Amino acid sequence: MAATLNTLHADGRIVFSFPEEALPHSEQVSFVAFVKAEWAARQSRFTQQDAERLANEVDASWWSKNKQRILSQIAAA
Structure with missing residues (x-):
């Protein structure tokens, strides 16, 4: 199944979306964890x-x- 990762830019925010069925739940969790970790690393003053x-x-x-x-x-x- 070909799925697209969409981005919406609105109200000073960027929202990612993709069909839930595009990834198994465990991969969804891993993807979100990766994005959160990357975000935290970029916000770090380290x-x-x-x-x-x-x-x-x-x-x-x-x-x-x-x-x-x-x-x-x-x-x-």
Whole structure:
């Protein structure tokens, strides 16, 4: 089934629409989640440097919390 993603520009808003039957419900949910995540990312004041710093902190924290468990699993293998 060929479906079209329509956009309506009205009252300072953009509205997307497509037929519900064009996508299974799970894909509709994924599409909306993607758009919301993209919107949030574009509204963020995080710089690329801030994001990289946070990613490094999360990586370091994860490793310090999981190091012993991971190494013990490797040793047991």
